[in-house]
Amino acid sequence: MPTLRTARPGDAKALAELAEATFRAAFGATNAREHMDLHCRDRFGESIQAAEIADPGLVTLLAEHEGHLVGYAQLRWDPAPHCVAGMRPGEIQRIYVVGQWHGRGVAQALISACVEEMERRGSDAVWLGVWEHNPKAIAFYRKQGFIEVGEHVFSLGGDPQRDIIMARTLASGG
Numbered sequence: 001m002p003t004l005r006t007a008r009p010g011d012a013k014a015l016a017e018l019a020e021a022t023f024r025a026a027f028g029a030t031n032a033r034e035h036m037d038l039h040c041r042d043r044f045g046e047s048i049q050a051a052e053i054a055d056p057g058l059v060t061l062l063a064e065h066e067g068h069l070v071g072y073a074q075l076r077w078d079p080a081p082h083c084v085a086g087m088r089p090g091e092i093q094r095i096y097v098v099g100q101w102h103g104r105g106v107a108q109a110l111i112s113a114c115v116e117e118m119e120r121r122g123s124d125a126v127w128l129g130v131w132e133h134n135p136k137a138i139a140f141y142r143k144q145g146f147i148e149v150g151e152h153v154f155s156l157g158g159d160p161q162r163d164i165i166m167a168r169t170l171a172s173g174g
């Protein structure tokens with residue numbers, strides 16, 4: 001089973017490669033190439049992920065197996081949409097696992113680590129946005145205790161898409 005740890009500055013290159021590869025694997029077949037390319041150009045690259053790792057407003061958790069990254073999750077604490085209850089909600093802005101590790105508990109472990117980190121920081125709710133045409137992830141989040149609370153528009157390389165917003169209350173919410 002992969003081990004989990006917080007990303008360090010030296011992880012930026014490997015994280016950028018993992019982030020782009022898993023994003024393309026998940027959505028490349030169901031989206032136009034131009035939108036995918038634009039999104040990947042804007043969001044993934046060593047300097048971009050280096051800035052994310054250095055950003056005190058973000059936490060990047062990595063799943064690593066035999067020296068290779070096999071999954072990651074990123075948390076942030078930007079203002080949440082109004083449909084998310086809670087005084088101090090945190091967001092799982094990304095969670096991705098490489099295909100050959102799907103169905104082996106890596107994302108469950110990452111979610112548990114996300115929840116622990118959020119509770120440690122005093123968050124009382126966790127939320128995320130998931131593409132309406134991503135039924136596997138929606139089912140996974142439901143199993144993890146998330147419920148649908150709203151929707152918002154996510155721009156994938158200029159293509160406006162409907163994301164479902166799902167949320168879960170955390171223990172630190174009392």
Ligand SMILES: CC(C)(COP(=O)(O)OP(=O)(O)OC[C@H]1O[C@@H](n2cnc3c(N)ncnc32)[C@H](O)[C@@H]1OP(=O)(O)O)[C@@H](O)C(=O)NCCC(=O)NCCS
Pocket residue numbers: 022026095096097098101102103104105106107108109129130131134136137139140143
């Ligand atoms: C959604 C996603 C993150 C789930 O990752 P995953 O690592 O496959 O998830 P898990 O293995 O933890 O859980 C999946 C299933 O495997 C089961 N499982 C299998 N072996 C397991 C084990 N050893 N331990 C725990 N759970 C296990 C889980 O119970 C769960 O059951 P389910 O299929 O009935 O829901 C993954 O499919 C992914 O990266 N998808 C592409 C990217 C994506 O859509 N990201 C979300 C964007 S919003």
